[in-house]
Amino acid sequence: MVTNADVEGLDGQRRSVLSKSPTGIGGFDQITDGGLPTGRPSLVCGPPGAGKSLFALQFLVNGVTRYAEPGVFVTFEEDRADVVADVGSLNFDLDGLEADGRLLVDALALEPQVADTGNFNLEALMVRLAFAVEKVGAKRVAIDNVEALFAAFDKPSLVRSELRRLFRWLKDNDLTTVITGERGEGTLTRHGIEAYLSDCVVVLDDRVVLDVATRRLRVLKYRGSTHGRNEYPFLIGADGLEVLPITALGLAQDVSNDRVSTGVAGLDAMLGGHGVFRGSGVLISGTSGTGKTTIAANFADAACRRGEKVVFFSFEESESEIYRNMASVGLDLAGWVQRGLLRFQCERPTTRGLEDHLVLMQRLIREFSPTLVVIDPVSSLARGATPFDVSAMLMRQVYYLKSAGITAVMTVLSEEAGVEQVILNISSLVNTSLEVVMLSAFGERNRGLYVMKSRGMAHSNQIREFVLSDLGVDVVPVVIGDQGVLTGSARVAAESAERAAAETLSLESAELASALERRRETVDAHVATLLADFAAEERLARELIEASQQRLEAVRLDRLAQGRRRTVRYPENEP
Amino acid sequence: MSTPTEPHEQGSAPNPGRLHLTLFVSGTSPASARAERRLRDMCDRHALFGYDLSIVDIYEQPAEVFSRGVLAVPTLIKELPLPVRVLIGDFTDEPRVLDELGLATATED
Numbered sequence: 249m250v251t252n253a254d255v256e257g258l259d260g261q262r263r264s265v266l267s268k269s270p271t272g273i274g275g276f277d278q279i280t281d282g283g284l285p286t287g288r289p290s291l292v293c294g295p296p297g298a299g300k301s302l303f304a305l306q307f308l309v310n311g312v313t314r315y316a317e318p319g320v321f322v323t324f325e326e327d328r329a330d331v332v333a334d335v336g337s338l339n340f341d342l343d344g345l346e347a348d349g350r351l352l353v354d355a356l357a358l359e360p361q362v363a364d365t366g367n368f369n370l371e372a373l374m375v376r377l378a379f380a381v382e383k384v385g386a387k388r389v390a391i392d393n394v395e396a397l398f399a400a401f402d403k404p405s406l407v408r409s410e411l412r413r414l415f416r417w418l419k420d421n422d423l424t425t426v427i428t429g430e431r432g433e434g435t436l437t438r439h440g441i442e443a444y445l446s447d448c449v450v451v452l453d454d455r456v457v458l459d460v461a462t463r464r465l466r467v468l469k470y471r472g473s474t475h476g477r478n479e480y481p482f483l484i485g486a487d488g489l490e491v492l493p494i495t496a497l498g499l500a501q502d503v504s505n506d507r508v509s510t511g512v513a514g515l516d517a518m519l520g521g522h523g524v525f526r527g528s529g530v531l532i533s534g535t536s537g538t539g540k541t542t543i544a545a546n547f548a549d550a551a552c553r554r555g556e557k558v559v560f561f562s563f564e565e566s567e568s569e570i571y572r573n574m575a576s577v578g579l580d581l582a583g584w585v586q587r588g589l590l591r592f593q594c595e596r597p598t599t600r601g602l603e604d605h606l607v608l609m610q611r612l613i614r615e616f617s618p619t620l621v622v623i624d625p626v627s628s629l630a631r632g633a634t635p636f637d638v639s640a641m642l643m644r645q646v647y648y649l650k651s652a653g654i655t656a657v658m659t660v661l662s663e664e665a666g667v668e669q670v671i672l673n674i675s676s677l678v679n680t681s682l683e684v685v686m687l688s689a690f691g692e693r694n695r696g697l698y699v700m701k702s703r704g705m706a707h708s709n710q711i712r713e714f715v716l717s718d719l720g721v722d723v724v725p726v727v728i729g730d731q732g733v734l735t736g737s738a739r740v741a742a743e744s745a746e747r748a749a750a751e752t753l754s755l756e757s758a759e760l761a762s763a764l765e766r767r768r769e770t771v772d773a774h775v776a777t778l779l780a781d782f783a784a785e786e787r788l789a790r791e792l793i794e795a796s797q798q799r800l801e802a803v804r805l806d807r808l809a810q811g812r813r814r815t816v817r818y819p820e821n822e823p
Numbered sequence: 824m825s826t827p828t829e830p831h832e833q834g835s836a837p838n839p840g841r842l843h844l845t846l847f848v849s850g851t852s853p854a855s856a857r858a859e860r861r862l863r864d865m866c867d868r869h870a871l872f873g874y875d876l877s878i879v880d881i882y883e884q885p886a887e888v889f890s891r892g893v894l895a896v897p898t899l900i901k902e903l904p905l906p907v908r909v910l911i912g913d914f915t916d917e918p919r920v921l922d923e924l925g926l927a928t929a930t931e932d
Contacts, residue, residue: 354889356892356894358894364910364911364912364916364919365910365911365912365913365914365915365916365919365920365923366858366912366913366914366915366916367854367912367913367915368895368896368897368898368911368912368913369849369895369896370894370895370896371849371881371895371896372847372849372881372888372893372894372895372896372898373894373895375849375881375882375885375888376885376888376889376893376894378885379885379886379888379889380889397894400894401895401911
């Protein structure tokens with residue numbers, strides 16, 4: 249039988265390139281590069297409660313609503329009311345689709361009191377399925393959980409051969425089928441039906457790691473197709489299953505150049521003066537008690553001041569604790585809550601599984617439509633989950649928020665075990681990363697804040713001191729002294745010493761200036777005296793010069809007068 | 824499915840012990856024919872209050888198969904007297920069949 253099926257499988261592949269039918273299950277079609285193999289049965293197996301039935305139903309409902317492929321749902325586990333009730337919390341309208349004649353639910357709660365009186369076969373199963381398929385013109389079929397037949401009919405070998413016949417019939421009729429089976433001891437399914445379903449095998453898992461349930465999906469086998477081979481975390485939300493293939497995340501979201509204040513003037517200044525980009529991811533890391541929540545609360549307060557809505561997810565403190573603590577730094581968060589701008593969701597991280605947390609978060613975000621979301625701290629979600637899960641979930645969450653244009657402010661307790669990997673993984677999706685460090689010196693511990701990175705904007709490279717007081721929060725420049733970076737009272741002391749020194753210096757220079765002035769006055773006076781003396785000397789000298797010239801003129805006149813007299817006295821003695 | 828009018832045709836008062844049986848077979852198979860013969864034989868011998876047997880060929884009446892939740896052939900549904908019993912198999916286990924149809928005690932008495 250198996251070899252026959254194999255030959256047929258090969259023929260099928262030769263006939264055409266393997267075509268695929270999308271399931272419409274978020275992420276799954278990306279992992280499988282298009283969905284389940286068209287016209288073939290695929291096995292979806294896992295432990296009870298792993299989401300097999302939901303996978304099967306979602307595959308059918310999406311087939312009807314999105315891909316115009318009617319479907320038949322056969323369940324051996326529940327009656328119709330239970331099936332409808334199970335998906336009642338999800339956005340599936342089974343009744344409506346059935347009324348339209350595009351979906352048929354064949355619910356057969358197999359009766360245990362069936363009495364076996366001899367030989368029989370399951371031909372009627374094929375007949376009823378054919379009837380249902382024909383009735384709605386089905387292209388898709390899901391059979392949940394096929395192994396219930398083994399419990400209902402106490403003849404394993406007969407059930408086995410009838411199932412092979414059923415699978416063959418499904419293939420012959422080109423029906424894309426999901427068969428679910430429950431995990432067995434050391435086998436994929438309790439009765440080993442995976443041996444007959446070799447085209448595509450999907451394994452769902454619902455593991456409890458450190459008391460927290462985590463769902464995972466893996467495509468174990470996909471004949472003739474490439475597929476993601478990892479275990480992918482998945483969650484069950486209002487729209488059903490959602491697989492989280494990180495690598496398949498698109499990076500096409502629109503970005504905003506709009507900047508929003510952090511609520512701390514000094515921090516805005518460190519971020520180029522305008523705060524962070526709207527719709528970006530902000531990560532605030534630091535050890536316990538460094539004021540991460542306070543910074544996050546300031547982001548929230550600033551958004552509320554702008555009249556925008558905020559959802560604050562707290563995993564460590566209750567709402568009233570946060571009110572009290574933030575009131576001590578001058579933030580009236582209770583006031584914003586009363587005005588309907590702020591909403592708190594406070595929960596212990598371990599109250600529910602990781603995926604439930606995220607589903608709840610997304611639901612609340614959808615309901616409240618905030619522009620900013622605080623998750624305080626994201627690292628506590630890491631408790632009871634492996635770093636990979638947390639990273640994947642957070643990446644998904646951050647991606648979701650970013651694509652919705654919501655600013656995500658997340659705090660991370662950096663001393664929490666295993667958190668480095670988480671930070672590392674999500675940091676690629678975070679635009680601005682702030683770190684609060686404790687600077688201890690001179691018997692004090694003070695908070696230092698620096699911008700580890702901030703994409704797309706000029707930002708300070710300095711560690712600033714982060715000061716909490718009843719007036720609020722501020723970030724002030726630190727003092728670089730002889731002993732390095734000074735904070736707290738050392739900074740205050742250094743600042744006052746600096747002031748004193750400056751005062752001394754200014755006093756000194758004032759004294760020097762006046763001394764100089766005095767000297768100038770002295771010199772000026774001296775110069776004036778000298779000039780006066782010189783003027784007197786000059787006057788005297790000029791008087792003397794004039795007097796001597798007058799005498800010289802007088803002598804010359806005397807000599808002329810004497811000569812004239814001599815000529816007149818002796819005229820007879822001349823020839 | 825058995826026709827509800829039959830009891831009234833048999834007499835003025837409904838017979839509370841009369842068996843109303845529906846047998847689902849895959850019409851043409853010899854195994855089905857054998858099963859039907861075996862059942863009729865058993866009923867002829869043991870059903871003291873009489874019986875009505877309707878035969879449903881699953882290929883001819885698939886809607887019936889669908890509405891009655893039948894998976895196996897042969898499947899026998901004992902509609903009356905209550906409680907409804909469902910038997911699968913070709914009736915080779917005679918004591919079991921008689922027991923399920925409530926005929927075993929009748930023969931012993």
